[in-house]
Amino acid sequence: MTPPIPKSRTPFYRNVRFISWSFQLVVFAVVAAFVYWLFGNYQRNTASSGIPTNFTFLGSPASFDIPGADFEPTESVRNAYVIGVLNTLRVSIVGIILATILGILIGIGRLSKNWLVRKLSTIYVEVLRNLPLLVIITFTFLGVVLQVLPRIEDSWTPLGIMVVSNRGIGVPWYSGTSGLSLIVVFFVGVIGWWLLARWRHLVADRTGQPARAFWFGGVFFLAALVVGWIVLGGRIILPMVDGKRIAGGIRVDPSYFAVLIALVIYTASHIAEIVRGSIQAVPVGQGEAASALALSGFQRMWNVVLPQAMRIAIPPLGNQYLNLIKNSSLGAGFAYFELTQVTQVTVGNGSPAVPAFTLALTFYVVLSLITSAFVNVANRRFKLVER
């Protein structure tokens, strides 16, 4: 008698799906247990030392001053955080724009036919890239801002519209119009720009003239801004020296200046390498074809090579932008009140450390994710459509 053939069914412990899910659950459980352990410790320790774990400290008065901002020590910590966030954005956005421009110039310089320009660009990149950023910021603060810029008593006033001193740089700024009407003017400008660009493209398609949509639109945009503003009764306030400080206009804080310069020159050295690599990755034939069409050197670079190079450069450029945003936290050591400095000072004044730093970290992570979302969109938009 033959035994009955067992039903050929895989036992559950050899089922691939079972194995994979149980493995995952074990890993997840370990991670969760670890996090739970950390969190339990945190609750116990804060409870025993009577340290608050919530965010009520945001409502209490900050009791510190923020240089260069319209902020009273009696205002809440929340407002201080807002100023910190704005200052981080201010140095990051301006820094990203300037670092990109400088980086592209130096990246092109590294491939220049001029021997001196090529060597100097290489030296710039190799020196700046291999120095700790902290050393660079200390240098820009001690060496550039404090040594090069004049005292307030002998401040420079180029064209009479700016004030430059080591207590800050005064820049003319607008005043007198409400924010809403400015926004209206701004949108009129943007829509005009768009319409003009459309029209120029149509003309270009019909007649074969160069479109120059950017220039037409840009000029209209600026004109719309200026005209709209004057019509709305806006004024420009010029900065001037008022005793020991700069009054009127907008004052660029010397610490801001030092941190900005350091971030720009450091990041530009990295961007230059990316740009150089991307230009070299553009097929040589593209440049030769442009030369064959009798384009000038500038046209060849600006209209043919660079657009293709930047397409390759977008993802690594995005990484550099993220680095710049995160590196702006080093401004904390140099009296620049960005987010990290605000957090540090408020913790020093008795705000609970963990919630305060969690808030700062959350902002940085969100800002990073938003930036990489932008980079991804740009990358998809400009990616070469392969046929």
Add this chain to the structure above:
Amino acid sequence: MTNAALTGRPARLWVRKNLFRTPLDAVLTVVFGSLSLYVLARLALFVFVNARWEIIERNLKLLLVGRWPADQLDVLVTSVVVLSLWGGVIAGIVAGRQIRKGTSVIAGMTPTQRLSDLGRRFGLVLGTSLLLLLLTNSSGPWLMAGLMLVGGVAGTWSGRRIGVRFLSPIVARAGILIMAAVPIATYAYMVSAVPLAQWEGFIFNLSAAAAGIILSFPLGVVLALGRRSKLKLLKMVSVVYIEFVRGSPLYVLLLLANVSLEFFVPASIAPSKVIRAMVTFTIFTAAYLAEIVRGGLQSVPRGQEEAAKALGLTPAKQMRLIVLPQALRNVIPAQIGQFISLFKDTTLAGLALGIFDLLAGAGVITQQDDFRGQGLIIEALVFVGFLFWVGSFTMSRESQRLERRLGVGTR
């Protein structure tokens, strides 16, 4: 082109071609030329005339090794000599293997070419070491440097003898284990002599960077595998970790580790600042390494994995034996890049945690009685910046060389 240009001497021709090709070129040359001459003159004036290097001379030991106990200096000397021997052996084995495989570049060089090649690669480091030695006024460091040199050369010599031979897998495996054990044993030897909390000065920067990159490696590989995994839960954990850490500034993480770690771990195991810094560096670098390794994994052709599967290897073996070795080999240059960036970032620990590292040392020595209030911070910063620069620059050039050799990106 005029006749004069064509008939000019080579030097003039070169200048014409490389400096004054077009009017714009001429302007650039004149502007940048005079600017760089001015900067060069100012720099030379500072370094050779105006700077007061006495502050560095007197504090050299403090800046480099911090307060490493004087009676334990022999431990330090032994360790660095052992490590240079170890480094020499590895370099020798690599060179020997290349000779065996016939891919060696140096094998075809004449001795003079070899020497100039080595000079180009490591001349800067050697020159800097010589400069530091000249600044000391005792014989100990000279002795140490001599021993290191002897160790390195002897290591390379014997390493090459090993490398050119074909070793049986068992011997090779044992050799790899021994080579991996050497730095760990050295490290244990140093820690048993001087607790980690007392590792200061440049030693801190070097050891924290090394510890960070080595410790983060396993975590980074696991995270990379997790992120590529088809297992959803695993992938989610990895992605959240990687993106959260990559979105956070290292400086803020260090500040957080400084003021709030005792809330999260029991007070009895709250570690010293140096360990705190190393743990933070590890956590931070792991996320970046994970992305680097992920790039490496993507660079391995699919066919490799499929072929491994066809051979009947289990998924774990496919990964361990076929995919991972190729992936990791491809990302060595990127890892060196990460190491350089961590090396520079160790200076943040000085500011955030108050560790006496090389850069923090620059601030401390300018407060000493003999040097206070004289603006000597510039001298101190130039010295600190120079040391970091020499290290980073040499490493980045070596990494570029390696990149060309491995042919990363050319396939």
Add this chain to the structure above:
Amino acid sequence: MKSIKLLAVFAALMLVLAACTSASETTTTAAGGGEQGSLLDTVKARGTLNCGTRDAFPGFALLTDTGEHVGFDSDFCRAIAAAVLGDATKVKHVDLETADRFTALQSGQIDVLVRNTTWTAGRDGNEGATFLTVNYYDGQGMMVAADSGYTSINDMDGVIICVAKGTTTEGNAAAEAARLGLDWEVRPFDDTDLIQQAFLAGSCDGWSSDSSQLTGLRSVYPDGPESLVILPEVFSKEPLAPAVLDGDSAWAQAVNWAILATIQAEEWGITSANVDSFLSSDDSNIRKFLGGTFTDSDGNETTLDPGLGLPTDFAYQVIKQVGNYGEIFERNLAPLGLERGVNALWNDGGLMYAPPYR
């Protein structure tokens, strides 16, 4: 959109975290930390004292090129080690940042904090620290350039004031400006050298800090001390005192008496040079203080042990190895140009007073 998905996951995580945080408020667990032995025994068993101090603070604590700590605070670390362990060299100086000094105390990284720290109610309470005898009475002042024309802080309106970050100085300056109705812009820096460079370059009008520190900085100013003026106003009380962790009175008493011994010794004129001659003093109080023998009410030769947990000769060790208060002051602070002022002995018009040792 991968990033947007990530953002969503992240937001969800934050929500969970917030929920956990608010949940924790309802389920406050009982405080841990049961009965433990005193740090006094721990330190004695360990054989070294972990003393929280700093490394770049002229006069108070400074790292020399040989890696040694010198200064007023460093000497008090040594005095405590001499009292508890009988050896002033058994100190491990732990350098701390301003921001992490109390955390170091709370986590047990250091046994005692002697780091130029102002005794305030908030620190006594919130930071879980117990402050001991004040070893230096300081006050915040303002330093300006001699040619600035300022003679009082009331003249200083619409000016920029530079201060060190994370100290009480920062808040004091803002509060003082508000009190006087002056418009000050207060700029905090991490590093004294940075402030000095900013001040030298004329980037700030005033430099506010503890008077002791200003005097020290003025004495070594590159253009000479006469180019700077410290304004007469002192606008805060800054009693600098060593601190230990709350809830360990045995350890607190031991540290306290190590400091008080230096003051008492100065009152009696006992110095490190002449302390041996006092061992056979006719004054039995002095002999008791130094751990010498005396005849008690029963006629027995004995030494006084007040039960502090310290060796009976702790005061002798402190004075022999480190010196009395006056010596410590002369050695570290007088070279900076600081005068005793309120830090003189009580019988000399100052505030330094030690309870009787009996």
